[in-house]
Amino acid sequence: MAEQSARSDFWRGVRAGMPVIVAVLPFGLLFGALAVDNGLSVPQVALMSLTIFGGASQMVGIELFGQKIAPALIVFSIFAVNFRHVLYSAAMGRHIQHWSLWQKAAGFFLLTDPQYAEAERAVEQTGRLGFAWYMGLGLALYSAWVANSVIGAVFGRLIHNPEALGVDFLLPIYFLGLVMGFRKRPNWLPVVAVSAVASVLAYRFVGSPWHVSLGALAGIILAAILPPSAITEGDLAETAERSEP
């Protein structure tokens, strides 16, 4: 019985990944195509997607490969772009205390932006984060990312004008949707407002990718300082609803 429910949880996770896979598909293809353009071989493209599994950092990486920059600097840039994951990792711990050490080790490998956001959404809706569901979601996103980047590397020349399809602005729209999904959380509006302003300022005066970590930090510190917003009746009703099995 337990095994059967784990299996259906896994497939529920895979299904939860479908909108993300659609949103990210063009980026995988684009990454593969650009990587080959910048001198990577198809196996190197596959290696990068299999081991790093972080779209934005991979894009930055291949951009620098094309420019004859010191290897250590490329490694550091990948690290800088991915630094925001520290925040996800810190916030996840509360939800996965019931996981084993190996489950945690595997789970953290798959911790991307959409993975983290969907995991928090699942906690918001069901009150818990199951390992099978999480792996269903994560492995679906992982295999789609690897497959798309390899397809892009092999057939890259076929994508002519990705801008006309809105490819470059699909992710901001998707991320906005996720931000809106958390609007019932305490102090949501001040946190979002401060993070937005701080990230814009950091983008202008410090530069990418640090606007992500700095902007987020501003909102997070604000949340720690502000008194927890008074629990309204709506929240109470929702909490009661959530505690139903």
Place this chain on the structure above:
Amino acid sequence: MSTTAWVILAGAVLTYLTRIGGHLALSRFKRVPPRLEAALDAVPAAVLTTLVAPDVLFAAGPAEWSAIVVAGLVALKRGLLAMFISGAVVLIVLRQFVG
């Protein structure tokens, strides 16, 4: 092995460290203090906002702004998928007319 492969593997190791690092740093707390709890609750909205705001301000024009506004309004009433599709449709249609 080529330099490229080494760079990729080193980048992968550091990326994995960012993914476990936050948890390792916090795992010494037996119980999460309330202020830290409030801070962690704010993580998703705070980080995701920074992935949207500069793009909307610096890398966008009328087509992108319209898409963001429409998607934001749809998000108030409907789920993530409906929101995403309506934003994407507005964006793609308007881009045919505005550069």
